[in-house]
Amino acid sequence: xxxxxxxxxxxxxxxxxxxxxxxxxxxxxxxxxxxxxxxxxxxxxxxxxxxxxxxxxxxxxxxxxxxxxxxxxxxxxxxxxxxxxxxxxxxxxxxxxxxxxxxxxxxxxxxx
Amino acid sequence: xxxxxxxxxxxxxxxxxxxxxxxxxxxxxxxxxxxxxxxxxxxxxxxxxxxxxxxxxxxxxxxxxxxxxxxxxxxxxxxxxxxxxxxxxxxxxxxxxxxxxxxxxxxxxxxxx
Numbered sequence: 001x002x003x004x005x006x007x008x009x010x011x012x013x014x015x016x017x018x019x020x021x022x023x024x025x026x027x028x029x030x031x032x033x034x035x036x037x038x039x040x041x042x043x044x045x046x047x048x049x050x051x052x053x054x055x056x057x058x059x060x061x062x063x064x065x066x067x068x069x070x071x072x073x074x075x076x077x078x079x080x081x082x083x084x085x086x087x088x089x090x091x092x093x094x095x096x097x098x099x100x101x102x103x104x105x106x107x108x109x110x111x112x
Numbered sequence: 113x114x115x116x117x118x119x120x121x122x123x124x125x126x127x128x129x130x131x132x133x134x135x136x137x138x139x140x141x142x143x144x145x146x147x148x149x150x151x152x153x154x155x156x157x158x159x160x161x162x163x164x165x166x167x168x169x170x171x172x173x174x175x176x177x178x179x180x181x182x183x184x185x186x187x188x189x190x191x192x193x194x195x196x197x198x199x200x201x202x203x204x205x206x207x208x209x210x211x212x213x214x215x216x217x218x219x220x221x222x223x224x225x
Binding site for chain 1: 116118143152153154155157160167168202204206208209210211212213214215216217218219221
């Protein structure tokens with residue numbers, strides 16, 4: 001079935017640095033979502049994107065829906081220790097029933 | 113804070129036990145979902161309920177039995193599980209079945225011995 005390619009798998013950065021991660025699909029998506037999951041918790045929705053080219057911010061987080069509708073990226077500016085966690089992309093294919101397909105996640109570690 | 117709650121948060125069970133996971137959403141949503149999250153694998157959709165009717169069963173073994181008595185509550189009944197069923201089980205809800213924006217609960221960490 002359809003899979004999302006999320007990269008990088010993990011990142012080790014210094015506090016204050018900017019972070020960028022992305023997801024690509026082999027088919028056209030109608031929606032891209034970005035979630036963050038802390039250890040022992042469920043994913044928390046960060047940003048939802050619904051239109052090609054859409055650029056949306058949530059505090060220090062910015063995400064974009066790729067113009068080809070086959071990719072999305074998430075940027076985190078000026079990282080802080082509480083940004084640590086696993087970030088997942090998710091999306092729904094055009095013509096699907098709304099089922100989400102998830103990436104494998106990007107594990108972010110921030111060194112103070 | 114979360115509008116989706118799950119109990120218990122942790123569960124250890126033997127392969128012959130019967131247990132149930134509970135999910136409750138306080139968001140007024142009409143669709144609810146069960147996912148399985150295993151290490152190093154993407155989230156796997158198990159079941160989808162829309163307006164209390166099961167609309168999708170993603171080839172899940174019959175040892176997992178979902179129940180949706182109303183639009184706010186979702187259960188996952190477990191019996192004769194296998195050790196490979198150990199995982200984090202996540203419940204989610206969305207406004208409608210075709211609404212892609214889903215909100216997750218904190219999950220139940222299940223260990224099958």
